[in-house]
Amino acid sequence: MAPSPKQATLTAGRLPRQLWQLTLPTIGGMFAITIFNITDTFFVSRLGTEALAAMGFTFPVIMCVGSFAMGISMGAGSVLARALGRGDHHLMQRTATDGIFLSIVMVAVISVAGWFTIDPLFTLLGASPTELPMVRQYMRIWYAGAIAVMMPPVSDSCMRATGDMIRPLIVMIVCALLNVILDPIMIYGLLGCPKLGIAGAAYATIFSRLVGMITTLSFLHFHARLLDLHRPQWHEILASWKRILAMGIPHATTYLSVPICRGLLTRVAATAGGTAGVAAFAAGTRIESFLFIIGMAISIALMPIVAQSWGAKRYKRVNLARCYANKLALRYGIISWIACLFLSKLAATVFSDESQVIQWTTLYLWIITFGHAGLHVCNWTSAQLNAIGKAKSATLISLTGNLGLVVPFACLGQYLYGYTGMLYGICLGQLLAGAVSAYLGKRLLRPPASLSQETAH
Template sequence: MKNKRKRNRDLLTGSVGKHLLRMTLPTIGGMLAFTIFNITDTLFVSKLGTNALAAMGFTFPIVMIVGAFSSGISIGAASVLARAMGKKDHHLMNRIATDGILLSVLSVIFISTIGLLTMDPLFTMLGATQETLPLVKEYMTVWYIGVVAVVMPPVGDSAMRAMGDMIRPFIVMMVCALLNIILDPILIFGLFGFPKMGMAGAALATVISRVAGMITTLSFVHFHYGLIDFKYKDFKELISSWSKILHVGIPSAVVRLFPQLVRTALTKMAATVGGTVAVAAIATGTRVESFATVVSMAIGTALVPIIGQNWGAKKYDRVNETRKIVNKTAVIYGIIIFLIALPLAEPVSKIFTDNPKVLELTKWYLWIVLFASGGLNLYNWTSGELNSVGKPLWVMVINIAGSVVILIPALFIGSKIYGYVGMLVGLGIGQIIIGAVAVKIGKKELKGENEILIEC
């Protein structure tokens, strides 16, 4: 056990800038793999026809809600585990890793049971028709049965990241992505003698690839780090672990739903001011944007264990130094990605559509949204910092205020003033404002006991 402990990444000494770079690079690869994973499913299902693609669309809200729940447990476990590592509390590290995984497994049994029993009324309420509902059920029946493999791996991966290990989570994501890419066409279209399974094949490919990821994750967490330990002093210890995880996890899960609220408002307003072409442009722009934001997502992921470990060790000067670096990086990266988007927005968008009207509106979407991406980075990264030190209520304040008070009204006002482009300008201005507000809150709440001021 002691030898395994030495494998932990100590983020309490050395250059925080170098730590951030070292941890960001493999995370970028993992994020790209995950993005490709999601696009692959949609791409192959689209070959089954419009009804199949629409059915896939109806599954997204449920998949995203379950994903938000999974992320909540992951973020909660990572926050507590990173701070425990900073304090050198190895017993708590064991408890949080083990109990976080156990919590995810028990929770999805409940989710799966409810999901299987409510498919007809739920998806009918979401708008599924007689043509699409059977396809939705075909996909979700398999998905619900295998949902434990969807929810559990992120919890194990977050435990490894909290300890400063970004390589093994990257390996897990690559295993999932590559296996999904291989299995999707085989199971959907019945290649190499396999039966043609259609939508069920798409779901089965996802589940099998996630099971492989789950096995890989558990192997790393148990055999490499020795974190899995089901020996309890008493039942109260388990409840205490779950309480610590959910203290951060529940607010984190809730706030992850608010970006979807903004996205829904954006799509609805786009339909109002620009019709189907505008909605298609938003959808296309979002796909392209998902690649552009991979680096910022990776930095946000790498940031959490650095802040968490140093906060747990009461090294507030290093927390201060890390925040200064990432705040500058947020602005610089936003400028760089905007300059790249100026000449490349249209040619890259052509990968997804050849409609000239859609391309024109997509170009405007990417230019405006990526121009303001620095503000969104500050907003997201500060939320991650606050979660990592166990201050989830401030994350809820930032996200609720950012979505309901700033972004959605900015969208509405912009659309009334200048239609589609005005709506996007409103979104961009809103992102810059919430970034500034988030930094202000982070500066106040992340001083630490020594009251170290953070210069941004």
Template sequence: MKQRLTEGNVGRQLIGLTLPMVWGVFAIIAFNLVDTYFVGQLGTKELAAMSFTFPVVMTLGSLALGLGVGASSVIARAIGEGDHSRVQRFTTNSLTLGLVVVAIFVSLGLFTIDPLFTALGADAEVLPLIREYMRIWYFGMIFLVIPMIGNSAIRASGNTGTPSIIMTLASVVNIVLDPILILGLAGFPRLELQGAALATVIARAVTLVASLFFLHFKERMISLKVPSLQETLWCWKDILYVGLPAACTNAINPISIGVITSFLATFGATSVAAFGVASRIESFVLIALSALSASIGPFVGQNWGAKKYIRVRLSLRLSFIFCMIWGGLMTLILVPLAPWLSSLFNKNPEVVEIATRYLWIVPISYGTAGIILVASSAFNALGKPIPSIVMTVMRTFILYIPIAYFGGKIYGVNGIFAAATISNLAVGIGAYIWNQKSCSLKAVEKAEQAASAS
């Protein structure tokens, strides 16, 4: 195991880490868009059924992502310390932890499909369709959780290219299988929603095989030795210390989207549709910042473990500068192009007009939104998950939702959109200050003194 990220030009290494991740994030977005498109060909009921599954799928995806963040944090620092045995222990035990989590949630999920989705508002007409989809999806949950943890471990080694290739492979398999299994092409039976779930499971299964193969045979990060119970529990505790807060942080985002959507619904279906259009455009615009935040974690973790603190501070400074430049550039691009981009998704003039207003107001804060993402990833990489969840709670529940509520009452949809800008700007500035203090030389000296004293 090489400390790939502790030597060399910091800027070039960050670019080398981020560019493959840009494609990987794009592949994930394409995966979900293709699913939605082909299920939409079946009819409104089927699309509604799949929409009902999104909160559950996103919540469990957030849990898997959180476990991956926890694993990446401890593995990257162990690599930086040069302790290969510790790297293997953490990698292996992160995967076993994933298996335990899968077993628990599959058992709970299969027995709670009807009451859970009834509570979410599904009626008797849609519930059988949800049941068809989720029964297959739950059994395939192992193919979601284990590859996400495995890819996080690979990224912790400083390799973002391989996880991006694996994600792209999954997207390609899903794109090929969706029309075949959903619509019944090439002699296959028409499975409709079951076909969508089956295509997802098969695509994810490919990523499971690929990630485990690479971890074991290429990076030598998996140990086949059966660990003791004491060692397993010790590793799980370290992983969950970062992973559980990260999972909670990721789960907050879909909750906030649901609340904001309910606020917009009071202004009519066109406002909700416009928010959906603008959010879809926004997801593409923010790919670079999401990729950077995923890349900064391994870099910070390895260099912090290797005590290369100056490199950590330089990487964060360069990342924050990039976030502000990217945010400013996207604002300049979206101001003239927002009406045209919105019309690509929906031709309704009212929808286009409201979506355009969103894309004129919110992008002002994209730079600071990127700073929040990068700072959160850096804190998790340092083994400090609390600042990340504090920033998320502050942005969502203290600022965004209350300001959106009162802003909507006073200024209509513009007030709701402005709430996103205000919360991003305020928390982004706070995230920058907090991160700089945590990575200052004084903070480093205190941490080393505490470590030597213990």
């Protein structure tokens, strides 16, 4: 008997309740991934400074490759959720299947190119002759197993698009737990395993991700029924890839802009405060990242609600989601700021015992978190625009916020008032980015002109 097609479940009902039902599992999954990354860094750090530095050189390259995976996953999820809203089950299956196929093709190209450019690329990035052999060990293994890293985000995004946040959470928890178990065994040579050093960290990452890949593909096929294993027509595949990449390329650009923005701000911090300024900025950024987990989870949860509602032509519900998200951004921003007023100094002492670094880290959290409401409005508006297929507008908003407002105001603040001025500049840039995003979101999230007379749902 053929499986019954998935039905859109997020086009009606109490929106705040649905949003939090989707957000909470996503928070758990993001904590699991955070633990995954911290575990690798912690165990490799015990091998010595050179091993830790070698692993540090791999981060920007892995982040760049990850941006392509995020782009494909975002594109596939947006297209699939809107198809679900319209009740087009065939398009849903083709999008999920062809999105995974696209990730395989991209991995093949990236892995081959990466394998043959390890030495020149990482030498250019600054790896020393003693660090380069360790980088080579890690990246050869990573490139060989990159499919296990790039495919799961695509299948997880397809499941989230249907409103299923629990199974992606299970996948991330499985990956994190396996990595925690395998890292010390493979790195240090425990339980009869040979001591592999930094290569062990790569093997642990790939093996745990491989188990996650098998798990998520099983969920996608046997539970969601979104894999079409029939022989496809090439014109269907190419049409799917075009739809996915139309969303994915702009999103990958947005994803890449974040580390670029952080790199520029780090340079400004170095100019303003030297080594202590960079240390305080780095510590503040790490502490701030925990506050962003909830914000990012809400952003991910908004997408299937808005996309399904848009696909079902429930435009009033899309507007309701936009208004609720803007109010929630203000409330969460205020809560984050108040929490930092009381806890920032305690958090700063975890990262340093130097008085200047502690003082500037505390100041960072006091000032910059005041602008978080604006940053959340910017990020969540961008997510909603991606959900309805307006990826270029979403990218424009994100780039304007990060590179067009935050960085210039940080530079101006640093020029006028040094380190403190830089922090106020970042805060002001975030608030202005939120105001611009709120205005543009109201205009761009309107229904098509021909359907503006839609009846209320």
